Amino acid sequence: MTTRREFLIALTSALEQVAEGDYSIRLDIGGEEEFEPVAAAFNAMQVRLRDTVSSLELAIKNLHQKQRELVEAEKLASLGRVAAGVAHEINNPLAVMNEKAGLLQDLLGLAVECPGKEEYLALVRGISIQVRRCGAITHTLLGYVRRVDLTVEPFDVNHCVREVAEDLEHLSREKGVTVGLELGVELPVVRSDKIQLEQVVLNLVKNAIEAVPPGGAVRVATAPGTEGTALITVSDDGPGISPAHLAHLFEPFFTTKEKGQGTGLGLFISRGIMKRLGGDLQVASTPGKGTVFTVAVPLRYGVLS
Amino acid sequence: VSGPATRRRVVIVDDEREFAATLARRLELRGYEATAFTTAEEALAAAGSAPPDVVLLDLRLPGMSGMELLMTLRQLVPGVRVVLLTGHLDHEARIEGLRLDSFPYLMKPVVMDQLLAKLEAEPPGRGEAGDR
Numbered sequence: 001m002t003t004r005r006e007f008l009i010a011l012t013s014a015l016e017q018v019a020e021g022d023y024s025i026r027l028d029i030g031g032e033e034e035f036e037p038v039a040a041a042f043n044a045m046q047v048r049l050r051d052t053v054s055s056l057e058l059a060i061k062n063l064h065q066k067q068r069e070l071v072e073a074e075k076l077a078s079l080g081r082v083a084a085g086v087a088h089e090i091n092n093p094l095a096v097m098n099e100k101a102g103l104l105q106d107l108l109g110l111a112v113e114c115p116g117k118e119e120y121l122a123l124v125r126g127i128s129i130q131v132r133r134c135g136a137i138t139h140t141l142l143g144y145v146r147r148v149d150l151t152v153e154p155f156d157v158n159h160c161v162r163e164v165a166e167d168l169e170h171l172s173r174e175k176g177v178t179v180g181l182e183l184g185v186e187l188p189v190v191r192s193d194k195i196q197l198e199q200v201v202l203n204l205v206k207n208a209i210e211a212v213p214p215g216g217a218v219r220v221a222t223a224p225g226t227e228g229t230a231l232i233t234v235s236d237d238g239p240g241i242s243p244a245h246l247a248h249l250f251e252p253f254f255t256t257k258e259k260g261q262g263t264g265l266g267l268f269i270s271r272g273i274m275k276r277l278g279g280d281l282q283v284a285s286t287p288g289k290g291t292v293f294t295v296a297v298p299l300r301y302g303v304l305s
Numbered sequence: 306v307s308g309p310a311t312r313r314r315v316v317i318v319d320d321e322r323e324f325a326a327t328l329a330r331r332l333e334l335r336g337y338e339a340t341a342f343t344t345a346e347e348a349l350a351a352a353g354s355a356p357p358d359v360v361l362l363d364l365r366l367p368g369m370s371g372m373e374l375l376m377t378l379r380q381l382v383p384g385v386r387v388v389l390l391t392g393h394l395d396h397e398a399r400i401e402g403l404r405l406d407s408f409p410y411l412m413k414p415v416v417m418d419q420l421l422a423k424l425e426a427e428p429p430g431r432g433e434a435g436d437r
Contacts, residue, residue: 098414099327
């Protein structure tokens with residue numbers, strides 16, 4: 001039998017625990033008739049509190065997630081603008097250097113009596129090659145500006161993939177790499193920026209062709225994804241990417257290609273584009289087996305799922 | 306060797322004087338009559354007395370813009386071929402608020418073989434937008 005004093009002690013202790021944020025404690029209803037309504041009301045309050053607190057916690061968590069995504073997208077956009085501004089300022093002196101080196105090469109070529117001419121010509125050609133290398137970087141960065149402005153239109157993702165495969169046919173044939181398409185039937189029409197998505201896919205397929213040895217295989221597949229998305233996967237049976245490299249894969253200027261072969265901006269910009277389109281670009285790789293890039297495109301740009 | 310009468314007259318308009326002057330010199334070495342200007346106004350004044358066959362034009366110019374020069378030149382010298390010089394076409398287009406990809410253009414730094422191909426291409430007919 002519970003005395004009034006015992007019940008009040010139990011109630012006080014329970015309330016203290018509620019104050020501490022513990023909503024799991026329940027009072028025993030099967031006691032004295034006098035205490036039953038109080039215990040039942042307390043228990044009902046606990047259930048309600050627990051539900052409210054957990055839905056608030058979830059809302060805050062989602063809010064933080066969205067905020068992080070927004071900050072990330074804004075960071076990428078402003079980084080892009082700064083990078084493009086710098087690239088533009090560097091591109092003009094680069095163009096001057098290119099003409100000066102070119103004129104030097106022209107004049108050396110015309111010179112009749114010039115001891116050491118071949119060596120000078122080789123040196124000046126070397127300068128031109130390095131200028132072109134810088135030009136590849138400035139052009140890629142300048143291209144980022146355009147990617148800030150979107151053109152949204154309805155299109156077929158499979159059509160997009162087929163066009164990319166056609167564009168890269170010469171490259172794959174030259175290297176002896178097969179590019180197989182596994183296009184999903186009944187893919188919904190996507191409303192997004194087609195040209196930018198194509199650039200992402202082109203970049204991924206090109207990377208895959210370059211990553212596999214001759215005789216290797218690249219596979220591009222499309223399928224409906226979850227939460228109103230379409231998925232494009234680009235997989236290869238190449239050497240894969242080591243976990244150490246994988247961690248830095250989407251960082252700007254990270255490249256494992258030989259010096260002068262890659263700007264290290266392709267994947268960085270590709271992921272930037274996908275974030276901008278409200279989608280995502282992920283990678284999974286097993287060293288020795290191959291790599292899979294997964295592009296998630298929201299079916300409707302600007303409509304939150 | 307082609308005589309002066311058949312030399313094609315190329316005008317370069319770019320506010321980067323070193324770029325324009327050096328490129329003009331290189332084109333001279335290749336048999337063109339090339340003149341460099343750093344403003345649209347200078348180029349326009351000269352075009353009246355010596356109409357160019359081809360104009361290599363940077364859109365970003367101080368004073369009169371490259372786009373204004375392009376429009377005026379086309380009226381002044383019908384059939385003139387205009388090739389845009391640009392760091393990045395989309396970048397310039399964004400600034401000009403125009404779609405410029407209907408004009409022939411070259412990205413800077415310029416690759417000489419590509420430039421020569423543009424110079425030798427057939428000029429577009431009057432009123433046409435030109436090739437790419």
